[in-house]
Amino acid sequence: MDSMSFVLFGATGDLAKRKIFPALYNLFIDQKMPESFSIIGIGRKDFSNDEFQNQVMQSLITFSRRSLEDQKMVQEFLDSIRYQQLDITNKEGFVDLLDLVKEREQELQLPENRLFYLSVAPEFFEVIASNIKESGLGTTKGWKRLIIEKPFGRDLKTARDLNEKLSKSFKEDEIFRIDHYLGKPMVQNLEALEFANPVLQALWNNQYIANVQITASETVGVEERAGYYDKSGAIRDMFQNHMLQMLMMSAMHLTNQNTASDVRAEKKKVLESLLPLSKEEVVSHVVRGQYGSGEQNGKKVVAYRQEPGIEFSSQNDTYVAARVLIENDFWKGIPFYIRTGKRMKEKSTRIVFEFKSPIQNLAKKNSINNGPNLLVIEINPNERVSFYLNSKNVEGNIEPVQAEYFANKEDRPEAYELLVYDALRGDSKFFAHWNEVELSWQWVQPILEAFEENLVPLHTYKSGSFGPEAADELLAEDGFKWWLDTDFVQENENNKTDLKRSI
Numbered sequence: 001m002d003s004m005s006f007v008l009f010g011a012t013g014d015l016a017k018r019k020i021f022p023a024l025y026n027l028f029i030d031q032k033m034p035e036s037f038s039i040i041g042i043g044r045k046d047f048s049n050d051e052f053q054n055q056v057m058q059s060l061i062t063f064s065r066r067s068l069e070d071q072k073m074v075q076e077f078l079d080s081i082r083y084q085q086l087d088i089t090n091k092e093g094f095v096d097l098l099d100l101v102k103e104r105e106q107e108l109q110l111p112e113n114r115l116f117y118l119s120v121a122p123e124f125f126e127v128i129a130s131n132i133k134e135s136g137l138g139t140t141k142g143w144k145r146l147i148i149e150k151p152f153g154r155d156l157k158t159a160r161d162l163n164e165k166l167s168k169s170f171k172e173d174e175i176f177r178i179d180h181y182l183g184k185p186m187v188q189n190l191e192a193l194e195f196a197n198p199v200l201q202a203l204w205n206n207q208y209i210a211n212v213q214i215t216a217s218e219t220v221g222v223e224e225r226a227g228y229y230d231k232s233g234a235i236r237d238m239f240q241n242h243m244l245q246m247l248m249m250s251a252m253h254l255t256n257q258n259t260a261s262d263v264r265a266e267k268k269k270v271l272e273s274l275l276p277l278s279k280e281e282v283v284s285h286v287v288r289g290q291y292g293s294g295e296q297n298g299k300k301v302v303a304y305r306q307e308p309g310i311e312f313s314s315q316n317d318t319y320v321a322a323r324v325l326i327e328n329d330f331w332k333g334i335p336f337y338i339r340t341g342k343r344m345k346e347k348s349t350r351i352v353f354e355f356k357s358p359i360q361n362l363a364k365k366n367s368i369n370n371g372p373n374l375l376v377i378e379i380n381p382n383e384r385v386s387f388y389l390n391s392k393n394v395e396g397n398i399e400p401v402q403a404e405y406f407a408n409k410e411d412r413p414e415a416y417e418l419l420v421y422d423a424l425r426g427d428s429k430f431f432a433h434w435n436e437v438e439l440s441w442q443w444v445q446p447i448l449e450a451f452e453e454n455l456v457p458l459h460t461y462k463s464g465s466f467g468p469e470a471a472d473e474l475l476a477e478d479g480f481k482w483w484l485d486t487d488f489v490q491e492n493e494n495n496k497t498d499l500k501r502s503i
């Protein structure tokens, strides 16, 4: 891996503290940082280098998964960090930043490889990129890269504008757009599951799969992010990016060990094949909801409209479910159901592939207790792949059994660690390409407009529930239901079978 400078804008912020510095330190301890590197943190606050290094130390104590016992290593890591106070809207200040970057390059004999990480509010993305170019920071004898946080625009037009402006300073292959769901080990595992298992490859299509369900439910509410969230809603905060990324990763077809451009090309094909919805059609395919009051973990919680900073008349969506159809040879006719919501009953991110059951009717007639085969990929909080099959028990009856692979989460790198490592190596496989971002906004745009114009009812759902009933009806229309952990338990009680038995 090339030695380089890591220039972090927003180094005094929440994301830097909770994710970025711990990720860098963990990589350093795991010997996954370049042999030589310089880290330069930028913020508005006034800190000396020592004060800032102390602040980073505090964040490592709280958030790093690696031990801090080896004081020599800790000190070596902290010594690599410098702090520069800079107002990023002040163009002249970037000349001082360039001086500092160069000074460290000379001291450490680093090649001019520069990675710029924009961990700041999106309104600053453009000005920073432009100031990097104008100041000469982006004119290097080595490579330059830009890591950019979400949100990437707030609709199709603003995303296109932003991309056009960024592309004046950075080429597409220099831009690494973070979608932290692509850094989740189980989302990354979808690629391997598919190309490394001929049996799954053979079944990964509309001949064998009945429907696919992608869920990201959260128990938290809006927290302290009212200002941002009330203008974004679940559709922009989760659906346009994380949920559609999981859809692409689930529906793409890969046959081999793949490069970044293979994976991105396959993902693009999926988005290009999405059946577009007109604004008027949105109401029959999309459910929007907002949480009311309720109970969570035995505690009463208030409705969204009573949360601090939220207007009582807010029409913002905290829940979205959708039926998405992919019009290609692999998936034509097979619904992909996607849902995400806050203040739901459980924190769960999972993908369920439900297989067709040609013997279902026969089984019913003969009172055989079989269920559909399911492939369940749990992403968060558990990391597990389970296959539900039907098998004969000791009494000679057919019953569903579960084959599972449970990942040991202890000692697993976190999403940011995996993504920062990839960016250091210049591997863009698990970053969003502009094509993906543009096509996802394009597909979501009529939904934004239908919400804006109130063409879709806003269902209130109880906090601590599974969301609006309308989302259950969306599946019931097609003869399906959402699969949940509790469903398995219920069937278990009703049918006295041991769905959870592992083989």
Ligand SMILES: NC(=O)C1=CN([C@@H]2O[C@H](COP(=O)(O)OP(=O)(O)OC[C@H]3O[C@@H](n4cnc5c(N)ncnc54)[C@H](OP(=O)(O)O)[C@@H]3O)[C@@H](O)[C@H]2O)C=CC1
Binding pocket: 009, 010, 011, 012, 013, 014, 015, 016, 042, 043, 044, 045, 086, 087, 088, 089, 118, 119, 120, 121, 122, 149, 150, 151
């Ligand atoms: N926090 C999170 O969990 C997540 C954040 N993100 C995204 O990451 C980005 C950063 O978020 P977060 O860390 O939470 O934000 P914070 O508000 O905590 O931090 C913002 C950072 O920007 C700096 N900053 C603001 N204005 C200026 C300026 N004019 N000149 C120089 N620096 C400035 C602040 O410096 P100072 O403190 O010195 O004023 C601070 O370091 C955002 O795009 C957000 O959407 C994405 C996913 C999760």
Ligand SMILES: O=C1O[C@H](COP(=O)(O)O)[C@@H](O)[C@H](O)[C@H]1O
Binding pocket: 216, 218, 237, 238, 349, 380
């Ligand atoms: O990007 C975001 O993601 C989190 C959920 O992330 P997870 O890794 O905990 O599943 C969400 O709470 C937040 O609103 C959103 O901005």
